[in-house]
Amino acid sequence: MASSLLPxxxxxxxxxxxxxxxxxxxxxxxxxxxxxxxxxxxAAGTIVIPANNRRSMDKPCAVxxxxxxxxxxxxxxxxxxxxxxxxxxKMEAAVDAGADAxxxxxxxxxxxxxxxxxxxxxxIPVGTVPIYEIADEPExxxxxxxxxxxxxxxxxxxxxxxxxxTIHAGISLDIAxxxxxxxxxxxxxSRGGALLASWMLSGDRENPFLSRYDDVLxxxxxxxxxxxxxxxxxxxxxxxxxxDLQISELVLLGELQRRAFEKDxxxxxxxxxxxxxxxxxxxxxxxxxxxxxxxxxxxxPLVTDAAPGYDHIVSAIGGAIAASAGADFLCYVTPAEHLRxxxxxxxxxxxxxxxxxxxxxxxxxxxxxAIQLDRKISEARAARDWKRQFALAxxxxxxxxxxxxxxxxxxxxxxxxxxxxSIKIMEDCVKARQALNESGSK
Amino acid sequence: MASSLLPxxxxxxxxxxxxxxxxxxxxxxxxxxxxxxxxxxxAAGTIVIPANNRRSMDKPCAVxxxxxxxxxxxxxxxxxxxxxxxxxxKMEAAVDAGADAxxxxxxxxxxxxxxxxxxxxxxIPVGTVPIYEIADEPExxxxxxxxxxxxxxxxxxxxxxxxxxTIHAGISLDIAxxxxxxxxxxxxxSRGGALLASWMLSGDRENPFLSRYDDVLxxxxxxxxxxxxxxxxxxxxxxxxxxDLQISELVLLGELQRRAFEKDxxxxxxxxxxxxxxxxxxxxxxxxxxxxxxxxxxxxPLVTDAAPGYDHIVSAIGGAIAASAGADFLCYVTPAEHLRxxxxxxxxxxxxxxxxxxxxxxxxxxxxxAIQLDRKISEARAARDWKRQFALAxxxxxxxxxxxxxxxxxxxxxxxxxxxxSIKIMEDCVKARQALNESGSK
Numbered sequence: 001m002a003s004s005l006l007p008x009x010x011x012x013x014x015x016x017x018x019x020x021x022x023x024x025x026x027x028x029x030x031x032x033x034x035x036x037x038x039x040x041x042x043a044a045g046t047i048v049i050p051a052n053n054r055r056s057m058d059k060p061c062a063v064x065x066x067x068x069x070x071x072x073x074x075x076x077x078x079x080x081x082x083x084x085x086x087x088x089x090k091m092e093a094a095v096d097a098g099a100d101a102x103x104x105x106x107x108x109x110x111x112x113x114x115x116x117x118x119x120x121x122x123x124i125p126v127g128t129v130p131i132y133e134i135a136d137e138p139e140x141x142x143x144x145x146x147x148x149x150x151x152x153x154x155x156x157x158x159x160x161x162x163x164x165x166t167i168h169a170g171i172s173l174d175i176a177x178x179x180x181x182x183x184x185x186x187x188x189x190s191r192g193g194a195l196l197a198s199w200m201l202s203g204d205r206e207n208p209f210l211s212r213y214d215d216v217l218x219x220x221x222x223x224x225x226x227x228x229x230x231x232x233x234x235x236x237x238x239x240x241x242x243x244d245l246q247i248s249e250l251v252l253l254g255e256l257q258r259r260a261f262e263k264d265x266x267x268x269x270x271x272x273x274x275x276x277x278x279x280x281x282x283x284x285x286x287x288x289x290x291x292x293x294x295x296x297x298x299x300x301p302l303v304t305d306a307a308p309g310y311d312h313i314v315s316a317i318g319g320a321i322a323a324s325a326g327a328d329f330l331c332y333v334t335p336a337e338h339l340r341x342x343x344x345x346x347x348x349x350x351x352x353x354x355x356x357x358x359x360x361x362x363x364x365x366x367x368x369x370a371i372q373l374d375r376k377i378s379e380a381r382a383a384r385d386w387k388r389q390f391a392l393a394x395x396x397x398x399x400x401x402x403x404x405x406x407x408x409x410x411x412x413x414x415x416x417x418x419x420x421x422s423i424k425i426m427e428d429c430v431k432a433r434q435a436l437n438e439s440g441s442k
Numbered sequence: 443m444a445s446s447l448l449p450x451x452x453x454x455x456x457x458x459x460x461x462x463x464x465x466x467x468x469x470x471x472x473x474x475x476x477x478x479x480x481x482x483x484x485a486a487g488t489i490v491i492p493a494n495n496r497r498s499m500d501k502p503c504a505v506x507x508x509x510x511x512x513x514x515x516x517x518x519x520x521x522x523x524x525x526x527x528x529x530x531x532k533m534e535a536a537v538d539a540g541a542d543a544x545x546x547x548x549x550x551x552x553x554x555x556x557x558x559x560x561x562x563x564x565x566i567p568v569g570t571v572p573i574y575e576i577a578d579e580p581e582x583x584x585x586x587x588x589x590x591x592x593x594x595x596x597x598x599x600x601x602x603x604x605x606x607x608t609i610h611a612g613i614s615l616d617i618a619x620x621x622x623x624x625x626x627x628x629x630x631x632s633r634g635g636a637l638l639a640s641w642m643l644s645g646d647r648e649n650p651f652l653s654r655y656d657d658v659l660x661x662x663x664x665x666x667x668x669x670x671x672x673x674x675x676x677x678x679x680x681x682x683x684x685x686d687l688q689i690s691e692l693v694l695l696g697e698l699q700r701r702a703f704e705k706d707x708x709x710x711x712x713x714x715x716x717x718x719x720x721x722x723x724x725x726x727x728x729x730x731x732x733x734x735x736x737x738x739x740x741x742x743p744l745v746t747d748a749a750p751g752y753d754h755i756v757s758a759i760g761g762a763i764a765a766s767a768g769a770d771f772l773c774y775v776t777p778a779e780h781l782r783x784x785x786x787x788x789x790x791x792x793x794x795x796x797x798x799x800x801x802x803x804x805x806x807x808x809x810x811x812a813i814q815l816d817r818k819i820s821e822a823r824a825a826r827d828w829k830r831q832f833a834l835a836x837x838x839x840x841x842x843x844x845x846x847x848x849x850x851x852x853x854x855x856x857x858x859x860x861x862x863x864s865i866k867i868m869e870d871c872v873k874a875r876q877a878l879n880e881s882g883s884k
Binding site: 078079080081107132135179180182185186187188189190191193194195197198201202236237238239274276277278303304305306307308309310312313314316317320321324335336337338339340341343352353356357359360361363364371373374375377378379381382389390392393394395398399401402403405406408409414415416417418419420421422423425426427428429430432433 | 520521522523549574577621622624627628629630631632633635636637639640643644678679680681716718719720745746747748749750751752754755756758759762763766777778779780781782783785794795798799801802803805806813815816817819820821823824831832834835836837840841843844845847848850851856857858859860861862863864865867868869870871872874875
């Protein structure tokens with residue numbers, strides 16, 4: 001019976017997932033939720049803690065139901081642009097800005113060297129997209145690689161200590177054939193999805209991640225690697241959102257989530273993409289229903305295609321709406337999206353924009369410390385305690401810099417309203433009123 | 443009977459509002475909606491066209507139901523910072539970035555000189571907040587100004603050609619007294635609201651904009667100035683959102699909207715402010731219900747207090763949600779909000795962020811040209827036609843600059859994916875498939 005295969009909605013007790021105690025405690029320390037809640041979520045598949053059992057890290061994190069919304073930053077060299085030091089600086093900028101996880105999307109000759117460095121230095125969970133390395137072969141050679149080659153790369157990256165893998169197992173040969181009918185405005189915009197489609201369509205053969213899914217899961221289980229089921233068919237234009245291809249893949253991802261869960265492999269589901277803002281909530285609800293409450297990891301969503309150069313803002317809008325509807329994990333989008341590889345400043349801007357979206361959502365998700373932060377910062381603002389206000393801010397450095405760039409005459413106001421500061425005016429009114437009341441009651 | 447006082451839901455025919463034909467035609471030319479729709483909206487009070495009958499302008503705009511969401515930018519000198527040329531450059535930056543309206547929030551000795559310059563140069567509707575000039579007196583003198591002084595300033599600004607006035611008539615003495623009980627985290631954060639509260643509370647006297655509301659309306663009617671009913675009690679912290687003070691004022695604004703509408707004065711209602719994102723839709727619905735469908739003009743909304751330095755992003759999130767729920771007019775918020783007067787770059791960033799929010803909302807509001815733009819830009823992106831893609835973008839200049847800062851080896855990709863461009867890969871797949879099908883059908 002299919003229903004017996006569904007994960008339990010909630011089962012208190014030790015998780016089936018074998019997250020080690022140290023990692024669990026460190027991850028739990030960041031949350032308002034209890035250790036018991038997190039264990040129950042791990043057991044139910046509604047929470048994951050991506051952590052390869054071959055490596056230790058300072059700042060693991062839990063992702064899922066009842067927890068703070070998490071943010072991922074992507075970095076990585078490519079064939080044209082390969083500067084390992086620059087990527088390490090981007091990694092540091094991402095961590096400094098508050099990213100909870102990092103994905104290394106590298107291609108090119110320096111992939112292994114950079115990965116080694118990242119794995120040794122990065123304090124937060126690291127993810128990769130193994131199909132990039134599988135496909136990164138001299139011209140044409142990728143298409144002659146066999147299923148075993150796919151698994152070999154997974155084993156190598158697992159041994160290197162990667163904490164979570166994006167595996168595009170949901171694009172079946174059938175779905176790839178339908179994509180090849182080319183009915184969308186933007187066809188497949190997922191790099192991994194397009195590579196797999198080309199492999200499948202060139203030889204009319206099934207996706208190895210799907211045909212060998214049990215073998216994939218065995219590798220992941222051995223290292224306690226979390227599988228992040230990629231969405232090859234995510235829409236790349238709002239015109240393509242929530243279409244038959246996207247939803248067909250999501251239905252398959254639900255089945256693959258169940259199979260991974262049954263093998264005690266932790267699962268995240270990846271989601272769109274470019275989505276008109278009134279379709280975002282439905283996308284989240286669909287994922288939660290079809291994928292049995294598994295954590296949902298969205299890219300953006302981008303609520304318009306029309307603002308290249310500002311896609312961090314476009315994505316902050318979509319991310320806030322998605323997270324408030326139940327998405328658990330936001331993949332950042334930088335101002336460089338659709339234009340070029342992001343630089344260090346882009347990485348910082350992308351992380352901050354996603355953190356804003358995550359925090360705005362956490363306020364309405366009922367995460368107690370989220371609304372408490374807003375209360376504290378507003379109290380500091382009401383007291384014109386600039387130092388405390390800035391120390392509490394999501395970016396504690398920029399506001400001070402902006403304020404200093406145009407210093408007011410008096411320390412307790414800003415140049416926006418100067419002596420017409422509404423807060424000061426009302427403070428005087430309240431004081432005068434209180435004095436009047438006190439003298440009246442004497 | 444109260445119900446007979448409500449504006450008609452829709453009445454085809456000449457509007458009661460006396461917008462001149464040239465202004466009406468220019469405003470209509472920007473919209474997908476028909477001239478008849480706009481006339482009906484003017485007649486019903488669901489659409490306004492702010493345009494003082496003493497001045498002509500190149501780019502008037504209509505605001506309201508069934509139209510594109512509009513964006514306002516605020517500029518203005520203050521006592522500490524008075525550089526007229528800098529403000530004119532900000533005005534030009536706002537217009538260039540696509541602002542539909544401009545508010546001059548100036549205080550200080552240069553107010554009249556700057557306003558004169560703005561009125562002669564600005565191609566878009568200009569609004570002011572007359573209480574700023576009324577209150578801008580040597581220490582203490584404001585509190586001894588009488589009701590007639592208030593009306594005199596309105597007459598002067600009307601004669602100067604201002605197209606819309608923010609009038610804080612909704613803060614009654616009763617509401618000001620309740621605010622003085624100081625139960626909020628942030629009390630009154632509206633500068634105009636705080637000034638009026640101080641005037642009322644210092645002498646236990648009613649708000650002149652309320653006690654002399656009929657006289658105010660007579661002045662506005664004479665010049666066809668649109669009244670934008672200010673929300674003095676807008677929340678300044680998400681902790682204060684949708685509270686009794688805010689909603690008490692909104693109820694009164696509904697009554698004031700009705701009275702203005704009966705006198706053939708065009709009305710906009712101003713709204714919050716700092717609002718958790720799950721309360722934004724309710725705020726819009728409340729305004730539409732209490733204020734008889736009058737256009738809703740929101741500041742932000744800001745969905746968190748915790749991101750000073752990034753409040754343009756915080757507001758883009760709230761603005762997109764508000765506009766998609768029916769808000770008609772977004773007042774921009776710049777990265778300098780809460781910190782200092784905005785500079786020229788802040789003005790540009792603020793306008794673009796609000797334009798993104800407005801456009802994302804217009805896609806789901808069903809404005810045909812909005813989704814058509816996204817389709818066109820995605821088609822250009824799919825064709826890797828960078829020139830066309832950038833020409834169509836909400837900011838046509840920045841994306842080219844970003845792309846040029848890291849030129850790819852080949853013109854038809856970007857450095858993000860380089861030769862692993864998903865679009866190119868799929869294009870090849872589709873071509874190969876078509877060739878196969880054609881050879882198969884031979």
